Amino acid sequence: MSAPTTPSGGEAPLVTIRDLVKRYRQGRGGSRAHEVVAVDGVSLEIRAGETFALVGESGSGKSTVAKMLLRLEPPTSGTIEFEGRDVWALDRAGLKTLRRRLAIVFQNPVASLNRRRTVEEIIAAPLEIHRMGDRGARRRRVHELLELVGLDTVHARRLPSALSGGQCQRVGIARALALEPRLVILDEAVSAVDVSIRAQILNLLRDLQELTGVAYLFISHDLAVVHSIAPRLAVMQHGRIVEAGTRTEVFGRPQHEYTRALLAAVPEPDPANPFPLRRTKESA
């Protein structure tokens, strides 16, 4: 069922996930009946510099895939390769490299920042952990990153509480980009942001990709946003990829019933036809 979405072209993919499975045991006892299969045989590839979207509703397993890629949760079976190396078989040095080249931006822009640290301290933290440069060099890099994400250097000394939600999300993006990663996981990163700010952030993500060549794994339940930003995507339901392909394929000719149901549920700002992709029962 989970056809791997193989990118065309000869270059080795940045991420290769094969037959990934994650089972959780619920309660005590260890009987198989109490196992929950969160991810069930997922295979996919992400190319360098591209935006790949993982679409699904709550409980579909999309965030669990991200956690295993980030090494926050071990897989039950299957492999995840990043730059051709199995992320769960890395030595110390390899792990350090992974932590530099892979970053994440979370859904809640305010909660994902330490509220007792200034913006400068927050963005400089990954630089300090990886011992990048001296204090002066780190400060210059923080200012560079602030400018990159459209914030002013006066924001550097502020606490997150003095910033708006949109500004906090820019800080989260600056922190993710601090170590020049090759892949940034955006886990519902614009879902909690106001409409007027969402367009700003999506434009910013596009600009940053053009500038740095970073790839995005864009995890979202919002098909309209995914349509706008991701040329390739996979749709997840109950831990499986039920459909994958290019934007033109999945949005233009959805094959799976669940993809059609998701598309039909997207309300468009048009009172004459708020659910344009819904097939009415009368016409069926």
Added chain:
Amino acid sequence: MSVPLLSVRGLSVAFRDRRGETLPLREVSFDLRAGQRLALVGESGSGKSLTAFAIMRLIRPPGRIASGEILLEGRDLLGLSARQMAAVRGGEIAMIYQNPLSAMNPVQTIAHQLVEAIRRHSAVSKDAARRRAIDLLGEAGVPDAASRIGSYPHQFSGGMLQRVVIAMALAADPKLLIADEATTALDVTTQARIVDLLARIVDDRGAAIMFITHDLGVAAALCDDVQVMYAGRIVERAEARRFYEHPIHPYSEALLEAVCRLDAEPDRRLTAIPGNPPLAGAFPSGCAFHPRCPHAVPICAEQAPPRVPTGGPGWFAECHLGRERLDGLTLADAKEPLP
């Protein structure tokens, strides 16, 4: 003209903090007719939830209602005793919140809570209340209601629990339902089903709904009038089709342009609104939208904008350029009449 179901007049809410008093809601006035489906649209901090809380008289210190009238069928809710107001809440006006779990008591069964809600507003026996509770759950689309009524809230999924909360809101046959981001936390497919359910319920019962949302797509699917809030003011109100086709206020226009649409050209830059929504206590002078407005002229920073009527009952836009923008629209219409 008959008396509107709800008439809010000059409603202001004040909050006191160390720096003094701020007005996050400033002289808000609007009407809602019986059976009308009104969307209250705006970004966080615009005052839309605060409007709902003020109508329910749920503003707690350090906040207070600083001025205004809230007339429900001509009766001012601000003049009621605490006891009279308690009968209005969940009686004539019922509210549905974003998180259904927080609206329920986790340690009591659905049956217990529904029966209690029904008996609070009408003198019926427990058995009769239980039968009515099962009917309400059925109406709200809870399958197999008679056997599920004995369950606890945690035994329901988020979407199913929101149906239970809707059933509870219907317990006293309210004239007005206030839904505050009631579908925001739900999955997309569940959201579409709850929107359908709310539309059917208000149609069947002739109840009015005030649907608070930041999602212009969901508002289009449910509502016949749209009201936009910005910085504690209503900046535009119009019938939905007119609003989505020809927004008059530049903020409304910018909001609509910023929405991602499935039928839009992918990979293009989106039309974003520059800057950030202002915070209460730091609302800009004149028209609060002027620092972000692409059409702003000097007067916009100096004077509060007039309320310009825009051609329908209760329709208006609060904008210095409102008349010009409306005239431009009329001219365009004359050249190319709408079907």
